[in-house]
Amino acid sequence: MLIVMRGLPGSGKSTWAADRVADDPRATAVVSRDHYRMMLHATSSPVDGIMEDEITELEADAVVRLLARGHTVIVDDTNLPHRRVREWLGLAEGCGVAWRVEDLTDVPLETCLERNRHRDRQVPEDLIHDWHARYIADGRARPKVWEPIPGGFIAAEVGAPYTPVPGTPAAVLVDIDGTVADRFSADGAELRGPYDWSRVSLDRPRAAIVDHVRMAAEHMKVIFLSGRPETCRADTLAWLDEHVGVPIEGLYMRPAERPQDRDSVVKLALFDEHIRTRYTVHSVLDDRAHVVAMWRRLGLTVLQVAPGRF
Numbered sequence: 162m163l164i165v166m167r168g169l170p171g172s173g174k175s176t177w178a179a180d181r182v183a184d185d186p187r188a189t190a191v192v193s194r195d196h197y198r199m200m201l202h203a204t205s206s207p208v209d210g211i212m213e214d215e216i217t218e219l220e221a222d223a224v225v226r227l228l229a230r231g232h233t234v235i236v237d238d239t240n241l242p243h244r245r246v247r248e249w250l251g252l253a254e255g256c257g258v259a260w261r262v263e264d265l266t267d268v269p270l271e272t273c274l275e276r277n278r279h280r281d282r283q284v285p286e287d288l289i290h291d292w293h294a295r296y297i298a299d300g301r302a303r304p305k306v307w308e309p310i311p312g313g314f315i316a317a318e319v320g321a322p323y324t325p326v327p328g329t330p331a332a333v334l335v336d337i338d339g340t341v342a343d344r345f346s347a348d349g350a351e352l353r354g355p356y357d358w359s360r361v362s363l364d365r366p367r368a369a370i371v372d373h374v375r376m377a378a379e380h381m382k383v384i385f386l387s388g389r390p391e392t393c394r395a396d397t398l399a400w401l402d403e404h405v406g407v408p409i410e411g412l413y414m415r416p417a418e419r420p421q422d423r424d425s426v427v428k429l430a431l432f433d434e435h436i437r438t439r440y441t442v443h444s445v446l447d448d449r450a451h452v453v454a455m456w457r458r459l460g461l462t463v464l465q466v467a468p469g470r471f
Contacts, residue, residue, distance in 0.1 A: 162233045163224065163253035167240040168265030169292060170284040171273035177263060178235045190227045192220050193237040218454045221252065225458060228256045241266075241296035243304060250309035260309075266302035320429050323459040325441035331381035332410060332440035333374070334432075337389065337397065339448040340466050341370050341405060358393040366404035370446065370466055375407055381443055382410035386431055388424035390415050411435060425455040432459075 164181075166174040175193075182189045197216045220236075227234045240246050246262055253260035270293050277283055296302065335341060342364040344353050353360040374383060389397060391414050398412060413431040415422075436442065445456045448467040456463045 162258055163228060163249065163256075163260045164233065164235045165240055165246055165249045165260065165262050166235060166237050166265070167246060167262055168268060169239065169241075169270070169273040169289055169297070171276035171280070171289070172265040172268040173276075174237055174239075174263075174265055177265070178237045181233075181235060185233070188231070189233045189235065191235045191237050192223050192227070194220060195238075215450055218451050222454055222458060224249075224252065225256060228253070228258050235263075239292065241292055244310070247308060247310045250307055254309050262307055264303055266297050270297075320433060320455075320459050323437065323442065323461055326438050329439055329441045331443050332384050332436070333377040333381055333443050334436070334445040334447075334461075335374055335383060335385050336445075336447040336449075336452070337385055337387040337401075338364075340446050341367055341374060342400065343367050358390060358396075361389070361393050362396050362400055364400060367466075371405050373446065373464075374405055377443075378407035382440065383407050384411045384436065384440070385409060385413070386428050387412070387414050388427055390420070391417060423451065424449055425452045428452060429455055429459075 164178075166178060168174050178191045182191055194216055197219055201216070224234050224236065236249055238245075240249070250260050250262070270289070273293075274286060274289060277286065277289060338344070342361070343366070344355065344364055345351055346365055352363045352365065377383060385401065387397070394412065394414060397414070398409070401409060401412070413435050415427050416430075419427050419430070442461055444462045444464055445453075446464050446466055447453050447456065448465060450465075450468070453463050453465045
């Protein structure tokens with residue numbers, strides 16, 4: 162089961178969650194954005210957008226894995242926007258487990274403020290007032306019925322666990338930008354903008370990764386998956402031929418109908434369409450953290466070639 166806590170800081174969410182864990186510590190787990198912030202950044206306060214996205218991925222990944230192991234999982238966050246609750250509920254349904262919302266938004270604002278004043282790590286009071294005004298005041302706190310968003314907020318990034326089809330050829334999946342290709346020179350000068358697809362031929366090959374791909378090509382198929390648009394296919398193929406120089410089993414790129422989708426969403430769709438039932442995937446070379454997390458949720462072995470927090 163997934164239990165989604167909801168309420169202001171000081172409403173009693175963490176106390177409620179701790180009591181449930183005490184009742185059955187072997188079968189109950191708590192995940193919290195604050196825990197991840199403390200582990201990663203030594204603060205319980207929100208950090209910048211990129212880091213918050215990374216925390217979202219880590220938290221969701223932990224929930225999926227714990228649910229798969231049969232735990233009751235409590236999400237101990239404020240979860241004040243209705244959409245965030247609905248996304249968690251959709252994730253639960255996508256994992257095939259029951260859910261419920263433990264809503265503490267009826268705890269009076271003054272009670273929350275008073276409790277907050279006695280906490281070791283206080284939340285700024287103006288922030289609590291702001292959240293109350295935006296999400297709770299004037300009867301906006303609870304919908305009559307919680308309607309899950311199918312699949313949840315990582316719906317398009319949570320595919321079915323990968324099981325190779327016996328007898329299919331072995332393959333390595335390789336990302337391009339930031340993996341085999343670098344848009345910066347060896348001394349750090351920018352060779353092209355991140356979305357300047359007309360100049361991908363200027364990219365610098367990353368020698369160590371190219372060597373790895375060449376060694377892999379001696380034993381298995383090499384398939385390139387890229388978030389680049391199809392408009393630069395010809396230049397990309399020419400660059401791979403010149404700088405990597407291995408037989409290419411396939412080059413699958415961002416479809417025109419997915420211009421704004423995250424790379425993880427695009428690559429999962431490409432994987433399901435072209436690779437899942439046709440190859441035995443040995444490993445994946447990629448750099449972006451959210452894409453790496455998606456591959457690992459499938460059960461694939463990933464060699465992350467750079468921090469990739471973007």
